[in-house]
Amino acid sequence: KKNYRIAVLPGDGIGPEIMQEAVKVLTLVGEREGVTFTCEEGRIGGIAIDTDGTPLPEETITLTKQADAVLLGAVGGPKWDQNPGHLRPETGLLGIRKALGLFANIRPANMHSSLVDASTLKPEVVSGVDLIVVRELTGGIYFGEKKRYDGPNGEVAEDQCIYNEAEVERIIRVGFDIARKRQKRLVSVDKANVLESSRLWRKVAERVAKDYPDVELSHQLVDSCAMQLVRAPKQFDVIVTENMFGDILSDQAAMLTGSIGMLSSASLAAGSFGLYEPVHGSAPDIAGKGIANPLATILSVAMMLRLSLEMDEAAAAVENAVWSVLEAGHRTGDIASDRSKAIGTVEMGQLVRDEL
Amino acid sequence: KKNYRIAVLPGDGIGPEIMQEAVKVLTLVGEREGVTFTCEEGRIGGIAIDTDGTPLPEETITLTKQADAVLLGAVGGPKWDQNPGHLRPETGLLGIRKALGLFANIRPANMHSSLVDASTLKPEVVSGVDLIVVRELTGGIYFGEKKRYDGPNGEVAEDQCIYNEAEVERIIRVGFDIARKRQKRLVSVDKANVLESSRLWRKVAERVAKDYPDVELSHQLVDSCAMQLVRAPKQFDVIVTENMFGDILSDQAAMLTGSIGMLSSASLAAGSFGLYEPVHGSAPDIAGKGIANPLATILSVAMMLRLSLEMDEAAAAVENAVWSVLEAGHRTGDIASDRSKAIGTVEMGQLVRDEL
Ligand SMILES: CC(C)[C@H](C(=O)O)[C@@H](O)C(=O)O
Numbered sequence: 001k002k003n004y005r006i007a008v009l010p011g012d013g014i015g016p017e018i019m020q021e022a023v024k025v026l027t028l029v030g031e032r033e034g035v036t037f038t039c040e041e042g043r044i045g046g047i048a049i050d051t052d053g054t055p056l057p058e059e060t061i062t063l064t065k066q067a068d069a070v071l072l073g074a075v076g077g078p079k080w081d082q083n084p085g086h087l088r089p090e091t092g093l094l095g096i097r098k099a100l101g102l103f104a105n106i107r108p109a110n111m112h113s114s115l116v117d118a119s120t121l122k123p124e125v126v127s128g129v130d131l132i133v134v135r136e137l138t139g140g141i142y143f144g145e146k147k148r149y150d151g152p153n154g155e156v157a158e159d160q161c162i163y164n165e166a167e168v169e170r171i172i173r174v175g176f177d178i179a180r181k182r183q184k185r186l187v188s189v190d191k192a193n194v195l196e197s198s199r200l201w202r203k204v205a206e207r208v209a210k211d212y213p214d215v216e217l218s219h220q221l222v223d224s225c226a227m228q229l230v231r232a233p234k235q236f237d238v239i240v241t242e243n244m245f246g247d248i249l250s251d252q253a254a255m256l257t258g259s260i261g262m263l264s265s266a267s268l269a270a271g272s273f274g275l276y277e278p279v280h281g282s283a284p285d286i287a288g289k290g291i292a293n294p295l296a297t298i299l300s301v302a303m304m305l306r307l308s309l310e311m312d313e314a315a316a317a318v319e320n321a322v323w324s325v326l327e328a329g330h331r332t333g334d335i336a337s338d339r340s341k342a343i344g345t346v347e348m349g350q351l352v353r354d355e356l
Numbered sequence: 357k358k359n360y361r362i363a364v365l366p367g368d369g370i371g372p373e374i375m376q377e378a379v380k381v382l383t384l385v386g387e388r389e390g391v392t393f394t395c396e397e398g399r400i401g402g403i404a405i406d407t408d409g410t411p412l413p414e415e416t417i418t419l420t421k422q423a424d425a426v427l428l429g430a431v432g433g434p435k436w437d438q439n440p441g442h443l444r445p446e447t448g449l450l451g452i453r454k455a456l457g458l459f460a461n462i463r464p465a466n467m468h469s470s471l472v473d474a475s476t477l478k479p480e481v482v483s484g485v486d487l488i489v490v491r492e493l494t495g496g497i498y499f500g501e502k503k504r505y506d507g508p509n510g511e512v513a514e515d516q517c518i519y520n521e522a523e524v525e526r527i528i529r530v531g532f533d534i535a536r537k538r539q540k541r542l543v544s545v546d547k548a549n550v551l552e553s554s555r556l557w558r559k560v561a562e563r564v565a566k567d568y569p570d571v572e573l574s575h576q577l578v579d580s581c582a583m584q585l586v587r588a589p590k591q592f593d594v595i596v597t598e599n600m601f602g603d604i605l606s607d608q609a610a611m612l613t614g615s616i617g618m619l620s621s622a623s624l625a626a627g628s629f630g631l632y633e634p635v636h637g638s639a640p641d642i643a644g645k646g647i648a649n650p651l652a653t654i655l656s657v658a659m660m661l662r663l664s665l666e667m668d669e670a671a672a673a674v675e676n677a678v679w680s681v682l683e684a685g686h687r688t689g690d691i692a693s694d695r696s697k698a699i700g701t702v703e704m705g706q707l708v709r710d711e712l
C-alpha cells in the first residue's frame with residue numbers, strides 16, 4: 001500500500017479553515033484509492049513570526065524537504081504589515097521557493113461555464129478562457145542583488161535582474177512540455193526591445209523550440225501581452241515568462257475569470273516535487289467566520305495528485321466533484337450572485353466530499 | 357503675435373498620414389487664436405535608419421531642442437524588426453526620451469460614452485472610466501547598466517534597475533500635481549514587498565505626500581493593481597509608477613477602454629516642454645491605405661496646447677470637436693461597429709476641422 005507524506009502549511013487568515021476542508025478531501029481520496037496520506041503540519045508566515053520569530057522556521061524547511069509534496073493555505077495579514085522585511089510573512093513564501101528550488105509556477109486561469117457572469121468581461125470574450133501562465137519563480141529581479149546607499153541625488157536603490165541560460169532553459173522547457181499536452185501553442189513573454197535578460201530569454205526560447213517542432217512558439221512583449229489578455233484572452237494556450245512579468249500577468253489573467261476564489265497554483269521543483277496553494281490571499285477580513293471559499297484549496301489538492309503523485313484519475317475525480325457542486329448551484333459568498341443563499345466553508349467542503 | 361516652433365516627427369507606418377491631419381488641425385487652431393505654429397519636420401525611427409543610418413539623428417535632437425514642443429506619429433515596422441539593437445526604431449524613442457529629459461509620461465485612459473461598446477469589459481464596469489497613468493520614463497530598469505557574459509551555467513544576462521531619490525521625487529510630484537487638479541486620489545504602484553527600488557519609491561511617496569495634504573495617497577502592489585484594473589477600473593483617478601510597471605499598466609489600462617485608436621499621451625520634461633504622441637503604434641499593415649484613425653494624434657495636439665503652450669481653451673475646443681464628430685456617428689474602421697460605413701483618415705480630419 002502506498003504512503004505519501006504531505007507537508008501541510010495552513011498559514012494565516014482563512015488559511016487554516018480552507019486547509020481543513022482540503023485535507024478532509026485528501027483523506028477521502030486516500031480511502032477510495034487505497035493510499036495513505038500522512039499529513040504533517042508546519043508553520044509559515046505570520047503565525048510562524050509570532051511563534052518562532054521568523055516567517056520560515058528551519059523546522060518547516062526540514063518538514064517540507066522530507067515530504068512528497070506541500071499544501072499551503074495563505075500567508076499575511078495587517079498584524080505583520082509594518083514589520084521589517086525579514087519579519088514579514090511573504091518573506092517566508094520567497095524563502096520556501098528558494099529553499100525547495102520551486103522554479104516553475106504553474107498558474108491556470110480557467111473558468112467553469114456557470115461562473116462566467118462573475119467576470120467583469122463580456123461573456124463572449126471570457127467564456128471558454130483556458131490558459132496557463134508558467135512563471136519562473138526563483139530568479140530574475142526577485143532574487144538578484146539589492147543595494148541601498150547615499151548618492152549626490154539622495155538615497156539610491158538598486159535591484160539586479162539576473163538570469164543565466166540554464167535557468168531560462170529549464171522554465172522554457174516546462175512551458176513547452178505543458179503546451180505539448182494541450183493546444184500546442186506557447187507564447188513566450190519578454191521585453192526584448194529593452195532588457196538584456198529578455199534578449200537572452202528569447203534566444204534560449206528559440207533554441208529550445210527546435211526540440212519541440214510540434215509546438216508553435218511565438219513571442220510577445222510584456223506590454224502587448226497585458227493588452228492582449230484584456231482584448232482577447234481566448235487566444236492564449238500557454239504563456240511562459242520570467243518572475244516579475246509572471247507575477248503581474250498571472251494575477252491579471254486570474255482576475256479576467258472573475259472568480260479568483262476558484263483558482264489554484266503549483267510551484268514545482270525539478271522532478272515531481274511541488275507546492276500547491278490557492279491563488280487568493282489570506283483574506284484577514286473574513287478569517288474565522290467560516291464563510292471562505294475552500295474550492296481553490298481543494299483544487300490545489302487535485303493539482304498535487306496530478307502533478308506530484310501521478311494520481312491523474314483521482315485528480316479528475318476531485319475536479320469533477322467540484323464542478324458538480326457548482327452545477328448544482330451551490331456557492332460560497334465570493335462567487336454567489338445572491339449572497340443570502342451563500343453557504344459556508346465547511347458545508348462546501350462536505351458537498352464536495354459527498355460528490356466524491 | 358505669438359509664434360511657437362513645433363517639431364513634427366511623423367515616423368513610420370501610418371505616422372505620416374495621421375500626422376498630416378493633426379498638423380492641419382493645429383494650423384486651423386493657430387488661425388483661430390491668432391498664433392503662428394511653425395512646424396518643422398524631423399526624422400525618427402525606421403525612416404531615419406533608412407536615410408541617416410541611425411534611428412535618432414543628431415539633426416533631429418537639435419531640431420526638437422529648439423522647439424517649444426514635439427509632435428510624434430509612431431515608429432517601427434517589420435522592415436527593421438530583425439535589426440541589431442542600435443538600429444531599431446524604438447531605440448530612437450528611448451533615445452529622444454533621454455536626450456530631452458522627458459521623465460514624465462502622462463497616459464490618460466478614458467472613453468467617450470459613445471464608444472463604450474468597443475470595450476471587452478461590461479459597460480457598467482468601464483463606462484465613465486477616467487484615469488491617468490503617470491509613468492516615470494527615463495530611469496529604472498530601462499536605463500540601468502546591462503551586462504552579458506559567460507558563466508558556469510551558460511550565458512548570463514543582467515539588467516540593473518536603479519532609482520535615486522531625486523528621480524523618484526520629481527515624478528511623484530507630477531502625480532500629486534495632476535491628482536490635485538482632478539479627484540485628488542493618487543495610487544502609487546510599486547513592489548515594495550520584493551524590490552529595494554520600490555521601498556525607496558514608497559518612502560519618497562510618503563514624504564512628498566506631506567506637501568499635498570489635500571490629495572489622498574494610497575499604495576498598491578503592481579500585481580494587485582493589474583487585478584484591480586480588470587476588476588474595477590473606475591476606482592482609479594491617478595496612478596503613479598516606475599518605468600517598467602508603467603509600461604505594462606498603462607497599456608493594460610488603455611486596452612480596457614477598447615478604443616486604443618483614440619488615446620494620446622504626453623512625455624514631459626521639467627518646465628513646460630513635452631513630446632506628444634498617440635498611444636497606438638505605426639500599424640504597418642494599414643499604412644498608406646488612408647484608413648488609419650487620426651483622432652489620437654489630433655487629441656495629442658490638444659494635450660500639447662494644454663500642457664506645453666498654456667492654450668487651455670483651444671485644447672478644449674479641439675477635444676470638443678472630436679467628441680462632436682463621434683456623437684454625430686462618424687467612425688474610422690478601428691472603432692466602427694459597422695465597418696462598411698467607416699470613413700478614411702483625411703475625411704475624419706476634415707470633419708474635426710469643420711466642427712472647429
Ligand atoms: C507575496 C509576493 C512576494 C508574491 C510574489 O510576488 O511572488 C505573490 O505576489 C505571489 O505572486 O505569489
Ligand SMILES: CC(C)[C@H](C(=O)O)[C@@H](O)C(=O)O
Nearest residue numbers: 193194223446447449450603
Ligand atoms: C517601444 C518601447 C521601447 C516603448 C517602451 O517600452 O517604453 C513602448 O512600449 C512605449 O510604451 O512607449
